Amino acid sequence: MVPMIKSSLCAVAIGALALPAVAQATPTLTIYTYDAFAADWGPGPGLKEGFEAQCGCTVNFVSAEDSISALRRVQLEGEATDADIVLGLDTATIGEGLATGLFTEHGIDLPDFDIPLEWTDEVFVPFDYGYFAFVYDTEALDTPPASFEDLIALPEDFQIVIQDPRSSTPGLGLILWVKALYGDDAAEIWQGLAPHVLTVTSGWSESYDLFLSGEADMVLSYTTSPAYHVIAEDEDRYQAARFDAGHYTQIEVAGILASSPEQELAREFLAYLVTPGAQAILPETNWMYPVLEPAGGLNPGFEAMIDPEPALLLDADEVTANTRVWINEAFAALQ
Amino acid sequence: MPAGPTFMWRPGRVMSGATIALAIAILIAALLTVLWTTGRSMPTTGSSVANIGHLVRMSAIQAGLSTALSIFTGVIIAWMLDRLRFPGRGLVVGLLSTALVLPSLVIVSGLLAIWGRNGWANLFLGPLGLPTGSSIFGFWGIITAHVILNGAFAGRIFIDRLAAIPSEKIKLGRSLGLSSWRRFAIIDASALVSSIPGVAATVFLLCFTSFAIVLTLGGGPANQTLEVAIYQAVRLDFDLGAAVNLALVQLLVCAVIIIPATTLSPPATLFGRRSTLHWPEPGWLTVLQAALLAALLFAFIAPLAAVLAEGMGPALLAVLNQPAFWAASATSLWIGVASAGLALALALGLAMARGLLSTSKLPRALLGLPVFTYLTVPAVVLSLGFFLLARQLGLPPSNAAPFVLVIANALLALPFVFAAIAPPLEALSARHEKLIRSLGLSSFAQWRHIEWPLMGRPIGYALAVAFVFSLGDLGVISLFGTSEFSTLPWLMYRAFGAYRTNDAEAIAAILLVLSVSTFILIPKLFDWLTHAHD
Numbered sequence: 048m049v050p051m052i053k054s055s056l057c058a059v060a061i062g063a064l065a066l067p068a069v070a071q072a073t074p075t076l077t078i079y080t081y082d083a084f085a086a087d088w089g090p091g092p093g094l095k096e097g098f099e100a101q102c103g104c105t106v107n108f109v110s111a112e113d114s115i116s117a118l119r120r121v122q123l124e125g126e127a128t129d130a131d132i133v134l135g136l137d138t139a140t141i142g143e144g145l146a147t148g149l150f151t152e153h154g155i156d157l158p159d160f161d162i163p164l165e166w167t168d169e170v171f172v173p174f175d176y177g178y179f180a181f182v183y184d185t186e187a188l189d190t191p192p193a194s195f196e197d198l199i200a201l202p203e204d205f206q207i208v209i210q211d212p213r214s215s216t217p218g219l220g221l222i223l224w225v226k227a228l229y230g231d232d233a234a235e236i237w238q239g240l241a242p243h244v245l246t247v248t249s250g251w252s253e254s255y256d257l258f259l260s261g262e263a264d265m266v267l268s269y270t271t272s273p274a275y276h277v278i279a280e281d282e283d284r285y286q287a288a289r290f291d292a293g294h295y296t297q298i299e300v301a302g303i304l305a306s307s308p309e310q311e312l313a314r315e316f317l318a319y320l321v322t323p324g325a326q327a328i329l330p331e332t333n334w335m336y337p338v339l340e341p342a343g344g345l346n347p348g349f350e351a352m353i354d355p356e357p358a359l360l361l362d363a364d365e366v367t368a369n370t371r372v373w374i375n376e377a378f379a380a381l382q
Numbered sequence: 383m384p385a386g387p388t389f390m391w392r393p394g395r396v397m398s399g400a401t402i403a404l405a406i407a408i409l410i411a412a413l414l415t416v417l418w419t420t421g422r423s424m425p426t427t428g429s430s431v432a433n434i435g436h437l438v439r440m441s442a443i444q445a446g447l448s449t450a451l452s453i454f455t456g457v458i459i460a461w462m463l464d465r466l467r468f469p470g471r472g473l474v475v476g477l478l479s480t481a482l483v484l485p486s487l488v489i490v491s492g493l494l495a496i497w498g499r500n501g502w503a504n505l506f507l508g509p510l511g512l513p514t515g516s517s518i519f520g521f522w523g524i525i526t527a528h529v530i531l532n533g534a535f536a537g538r539i540f541i542d543r544l545a546a547i548p549s550e551k552i553k554l555g556r557s558l559g560l561s562s563w564r565r566f567a568i569i570d571a572s573a574l575v576s577s578i579p580g581v582a583a584t585v586f587l588l589c590f591t592s593f594a595i596v597l598t599l600g601g602g603p604a605n606q607t608l609e610v611a612i613y614q615a616v617r618l619d620f621d622l623g624a625a626v627n628l629a630l631v632q633l634l635v636c637a638v639i640i641i642p643a644t645t646l647s648p649p650a651t652l653f654g655r656r657s658t659l660h661w662p663e664p665g666w667l668t669v670l671q672a673a674l675l676a677a678l679l680f681a682f683i684a685p686l687a688a689v690l691a692e693g694m695g696p697a698l699l700a701v702l703n704q705p706a707f708w709a710a711s712a713t714s715l716w717i718g719v720a721s722a723g724l725a726l727a728l729a730l731g732l733a734m735a736r737g738l739l740s741t742s743k744l745p746r747a748l749l750g751l752p753v754f755t756y757l758t759v760p761a762v763v764l765s766l767g768f769f770l771l772a773r774q775l776g777l778p779p780s781n782a783a784p785f786v787l788v789i790a791n792a793l794l795a796l797p798f799v800f801a802a803i804a805p806p807l808e809a810l811s812a813r814h815e816k817l818i819r820s821l822g823l824s825s826f827a828q829w830r831h832i833e834w835p836l837m838g839r840p841i842g843y844a845l846a847v848a849f850v851f852s853l854g855d856l857g858v859i860s861l862f863g864t865s866e867f868s869t870l871p872w873l874m875y876r877a878f879g880a881y882r883t884n885d886a887e888a889i890a891a892i893l894l895v896l897s898v899s900t901f902i903l904i905p906k907l908f909d910w911l912t913h914a915h916d
Binding site for chain 1: 420424487490491494495498499500519593594597598599600601602603610613614616617618619620706766769770773780875876878879880881882883886
C-alpha cells in the first residue's frame with residue numbers, strides 16, 4: 048500500500064505544479080475509512096483491486112482509528128480535504144454526518160437491498176450490516192438468556208462485558224438497543240444490568256479478549272461474530288444469544304463529500320460497492336452481512352447464525368438528538 | 383578562572399537547558415492554541431461532559447494512592463535486590479521496568495491470566511477454598527495494576543541509586559556497625575531521597591491520565607478519569623473548546639503535583655562509580671528478604687510470563703511470515719532509536735542546566751516543569767493539535783506522521799529518561815565542581831572525562847526505557863492515516879480488533895522479548911562503552 052500512497056501524493060504535488068495532463072492520466076479516488084476496513088485482512092485491498100480493474104484510476108484508502116475519527120478529520124480539513132468519500136459511518140452516526148453538511152446526494156440508482164428496512168436515504172449508500180448480540184461460550188453455558196429480563200434475573204455472578212458508548216460502536220449500539228425495546232423504562236433495565244456488568248471497556252477488542260480468556264460469561268458483540276470462529280478457525284463453541292424481542296441493527300454506509308473534485312468517480316465507486324462482486328468480498332473480511340446476494344452466494348457459515356428478527360432500528364434524527372441523554376441515563380444506572 | 387555565581391559559570395549549558403524548556407513550552411502552547419482557535423470556528427452542540435469536580439477528585443484519589451503504594455513497593459524492591467545476590471539477578475532487574483512500557487492491553491491480559499476468574503491464582507487457590515473470583519476488577523483492580531506497573535519502574539530507578547552509593551560510605555557504615563534499620567535510614571535513604579520526587583511525579587501523572595487500564599479494569603463509569611471525559615468532549619461532542627478547557631484543568635491539577643516535586647527535590651549528592659563492595663544483611667533478614675522478594679517477583683513477573691506463554695503458539699510462525707510484521711518492526715525500530723536519542727538529548731540538556739542551579743529554586747522548577755508537561759496533556763488533544771499544526775504548516779499528514787511520532791514519543795519518554803539521569807548528573811556536578819573549576823576544564827572536557835565515564839549505566843538505562851517506550855505508542859497519530867505506517871503495537875491492536883487474538887498474543891510476546899533484551903543489553907553496552915575509556 049505504501050507505493051500507492053506515495054504515487055498519489057506525487058499526483059497531488061504534480062497537480063499543484065499545474066501539469067494537469069499528467070495528473071489526469073490516473074485520477075485518484077481518496078476514501079477515508081476506519082482502520083480495520085483498510086487493513087490487509089479487511090475488505091480494503093480486495094475492493095481496491097476490484098474497482099481499479101474497471102475505473103482506470105487509483106484508489107487510496109486513508110485510515111483513521113475509527114469511522115467517527117475519519118469524519119472528524121474531514122470536518123477539520125473542511126473544503127481542502129483530500130477525501131472524496133467517507134466510508135464506515137453507521138446508522139447510529141449518520142445523523143452526525145448529515146449535520147456536518149459536508150456530504151452531497153449520491154444520485155445513483157440503488158439496487159433492491161436485502162436489508163431489514165426500506166432504504167430511502169439520498170445521501171448515504173449502505174454496504175453491509177449486522178446486528179448487535181451477546182456472544183457466549185457453549186462449553187461454559189447451556190442455556191443463554193433470551194431477553195434482557197432473563198439476563199437481569201440470573202445470579203449476580205453471571206458477568207457480561209460491554210463497551211463504552213462514547214468510544215465504541217457496539218457500546219453505543221447497546222444504548223440504542225435498550226432504548227428501542229424499553230423506551231422510558233430503559234433506566235430500569237440498566238439498573239438491573241448493573242450488577243452483571245463486569246466492566247465497560249473503551250474498545251470492542253479489549254472486551255472480546257476478556258470474554259475469550261474466560262473472564263466474563265457473555266460479551267456484547269455481533270450476531271455474526273460466531274461466523275468468524277466457524278469459518279476462519281473451524282471452531283463452533285461460540286454462539287450469539289438470541290433475544291426474542293429482537294436485536295438492534297447496524298447498517299454501515301458510505302457517502303460522497305460535496306467538496307470532492309471527483310464526483311463522477313466517487314459515484315462509480317459507490318455503485319460498484321453494491322454490486323454482487325464487491326459484496327462477495329465483504330462478509331469474510333468485515334464479518335458483516337452483505338446488503339444483497341453476493342456473487343457465488345453467502346458462505347454457509349453465515350447461514351448458521353441466529354435469526355435476529357425482529358430487527359430493531361431507531362429513527363436517525365431521534366438518535367442524533369438524544370444520544371448524549373441516553374448515555375448519561377445508562378451511566379447513572381451503572382455508577 | 384573567576385569564581386562567579388554558579389549559573390554564570392557554564393553559560394552554554396544553562397542556555398541549552400533554557401532553550402529546550404522554552405521550546406517544549408511553546409510546542410504545548412501551540413498545540414492547545416491551534417485546537418482552541420479551530421474549535422471556535424467549528425459548529426458544535428456543546429459539551430455534554432458533566433461532573434468535572436467528581437472526576438478530578440476520583441482521579442486524584444486513585445492516582446495518589448497508586449503513587450504512594452508504588453513508591454513504597456519500589457523502595458522495598460530496590461532494598462532487597464541491592465542486598466541479595468543470586469543467579470538471574472540481572473534478568474530480574476531487566477524485567478522490572480518492562481511492564482510499564484508495554485502496551486497496556488498486553489499488561490491487562492497478563493494480569494488477568496494470573497489474577498482473573500480463569501487465572502493461575504484461582505487455579506491454585508480455588509481448590510483450597512480461597513477463590514479470588516473477579517476481584518481484579520474495580521477500584522482495587524486499578525490500584526493493583528498501577529502498583530505492579532509503576533512499583534517495578536520505581537524499584538528499577540532506585541536500585542541504580544543504591545548501587546551508586548560510594549564504597550567509602552558503605553565501608554564506613556560497616557565499620558561503625560550500623561544496624562540494618564540505621565543503615566537504611568542513614569545511607570540508603572539519603573541516596574534515594576533525591577530520586578523520589580521525580581519518580582513520584584511521573585507515577586502520579588501516569589496514573590492520573592491512565593486510560594485503557596482504568597476503563598478495562600475499572601468496572602464501569604464509577605471509576606473514571608478526567609482523561610476519559612476529554613476523550614468524550616472530542617470524539618462524541620466534537621467540542622474542541624471544551625476539550626482544551628478540560629485539558630487545562632488537567633494541566634492545573636497536575637501542576638499542583640509537579641511544581642512541588644520539581645522545586646522541593648533536593649539536589650542529589652551521592653553518586654560514585656559502581657561499587658563492587660557487597661555488604662549483605664544478617665542471616666535472618668536475608669532469609670526474610672529472599673522470601674519477600676520471591677512473593678513480589680511472582681506478582682510482577684508472573685503476568686509477563688503469562689504473556690510470553692500465551693504468545694508461544696503456532697501463530698508465532700505465521701506472524702513471522704507476514705511481510706507486514708517485518709515492515710512494522712522496521713518502523714518501530716527506527717522510531718524507537720530516533721525518539722530515544724532525542725529524549726536523551728533533551729534530558730541531558732535540561733539536567734546539565736539544573737545541575738548548575740542547585741541553589742536557585744525558581745530556575746530549577748522552570749527547567750523541571752517541561753519534563754512533565756507533555757505527560758499531562760491528554761493524548762487525544764495532542765493528536766488533534768499535531769494534526770492541525772501540521773496542516774497549518776502546509777505539511778501533508780502522511781509526511782508529517784514520522785516526525786510527529788518521534789517528537790511525541792521522545793517527549794512522552796522524557797520523564798523516565800530524566801528520572802534516570804538527572805539525579806546522578808546533579809550529584810556529579812555537586813561533587814566535582816571544585817575539582818573541575820580548579821582544573822579549568824571546558825564543558826566538553828567535563829563531559830568527556832568526568833560525566834561520560836560515570837554516567838554509562840544511567841544513560842544506557844535511559845536509552846533503553848525511551849527506546850522501548852517509543853516502540854509503543856501510536857495514539858498520537860491516529861488521525862494521520864496509519865495504514866501505510868504501522869508499528870508493532872499498532873499491528874497488535876489491529877489483530878485484536880479483527881478477532882485475530884492468537885496473532886495479537888504472538889506479537890505481544892515478541893514485544894516482551896524485545897523489551898527485556900533491550901533492558902538487559904543496552905545498559906550493559908553503555909557500561910562497557912564508558913569503561914572502555916578508563
